[in-house]
Amino acid sequence: MFSFLKRKIDYADVPLEEIKFSGEDLFILMGGLDTGGVALPIDALPWEELEHGDWGEAWRRQVVNRYASTGLVDEEGRPQGALADAVYPFAKMGMCITAFANPGSKDPCVEMSIYNGKASILKTAPGGAGFTIASAGPEEAWASAFAEAFDVCQRFVPAERSWHGDYLMEPGDKGMNALILSGDRDAARNMAARKGFDVAPLMRVIEQVETSRVVDAVKMEVFDMRGAEPTIVTMPSGSFVVPVPENEDAVRVRMKTLTVYPECGWICTETIAPREGLPADWRDNPEAYQYLSRFFSGDALAATDLFDVVTDVRDCPKELGGVPSGQPCRTE
Numbered sequence: 001m002f003s004f005l006k007r008k009i010d011y012a013d014v015p016l017e018e019i020k021f022s023g024e025d026l027f028i029l030m031g032g033l034d035t036g037g038v039a040l041p042i043d044a045l046p047w048e049e050l051e052h053g054d055w056g057e058a059w060r061r062q063v064v065n066r067y068a069s070t071g072l073v074d075e076e077g078r079p080q081g082a083l084a085d086a087v088y089p090f091a092k093m094g095m096c097i098t099a100f101a102n103p104g105s106k107d108p109c110v111e112m113s114i115y116n117g118k119a120s121i122l123k124t125a126p127g128g129a130g131f132t133i134a135s136a137g138p139e140e141a142w143a144s145a146f147a148e149a150f151d152v153c154q155r156f157v158p159a160e161r162s163w164h165g166d167y168l169m170e171p172g173d174k175g176m177n178a179l180i181l182s183g184d185r186d187a188a189r190n191m192a193a194r195k196g197f198d199v200a201p202l203m204r205v206i207e208q209v210e211t212s213r214v215v216d217a218v219k220m221e222v223f224d225m226r227g228a229e230p231t232i233v234t235m236p237s238g239s240f241v242v243p244v245p246e247n248e249d250a251v252r253v254r255m256k257t258l259t260v261y262p263e264c265g266w267i268c269t270e271t272i273a274p275r276e277g278l279p280a281d282w283r284d285n286p287e288a289y290q291y292l293s294r295f296f297s298g299d300a301l302a303a304t305d306l307f308d309v310v311t312d313v314r315d316c317p318k319e320l321g322g323v324p325s326g327q328p329c330r331t332e
Contacts, residue, residue, distance in 0.1 A: 011069075090115075098222075105219070221258075271297065
């Protein structure tokens with residue numbers, strides 16, 4: 001009887017990693033937006049309502065009503081215990097990795113945030129009904145947690161030998177991904193000759209992709225905001241972090257987009273990083289500086305851990321006109 005009434009979920013009986021949070025829940029619990037925009041993209045916020053305090057307070061009451069009785073939050077909606085540990089790395093100026101359901105998608109579905117020795121993973125729940133969040137554990141477990149969450153755990157096959165090449169792109173250049181997927185060997189040889197790198201590794205991956213029945217590449221984005229100051233939005237309902245750097249800190253931020261071919265042990269990377277001749281305000285007109293603001297790389301991974309490569313957001317090499325950002329990176 002009355003089966004049509006919606007039963008209130010008793011979250012005390014649900015493991016933290018299985019709780020499906022709403023984007024509004026996570027905005028309150030994280031104290032702002034997640035960097036990757038998985039739970040709440042910046043353009044999805046009802047800014048006008050938030051500035052008047054209506055939605056912010058409503059979201060906070062919603063969090064308290066749902067979770068306070070479980071001990072996950074206190075009476076003010078502040079996360080406690082395991083939930084506090086899980087949300088800690090988000091809405092911080094650290095490092096963030098996102099992946100997409102497919103290479104053509106514009107909406108990320110999984111995010112790993114790393115900050116101050118802590119890492120957590122945020123995922124779109126099956127069916128798109130909410131989001132799950134969980135700690136990635138101690139640092140020695142991060143690589144395995146990443147591989148599982150980003151669906152490369154059992155798929156990554158090391159290349160026969162390691163190879164790395166950096167290069168610049170110019171208008172009219174055909175990108176490395178396009179060369180790989182089209183199987184255009186002549187264009188690949190031409191690119192290698194013009195950019196000055198060994199074409200043999202690129203030819204091998206072209207052949208692997210060509211003979212493979214399914215090309216299931218994984219698209220990822222990595223944001224490295226360490227050292228930059230965030231934007232703080234103060235509203236009647238509280239102060240919240242928007243993980244976008246203040247203008248004077250924008251030069252510190254680096255970002256890269258990766259296309260990973262797990263079965264081939266191959267990665268194509270586009271990295272936004274400072275280069276000579278790039279004005280300080282270039283982000284106000286990024287299209288005008290599309291090529292001056294970035295460099296490109298190809299990598300065949302034989303022994304290097306994929307997680308190490310993904311989380312190493314490098315400065316542009318000096319030989320390509322790179323300017324040190326002052327940010328830490330393992331590879332010079």
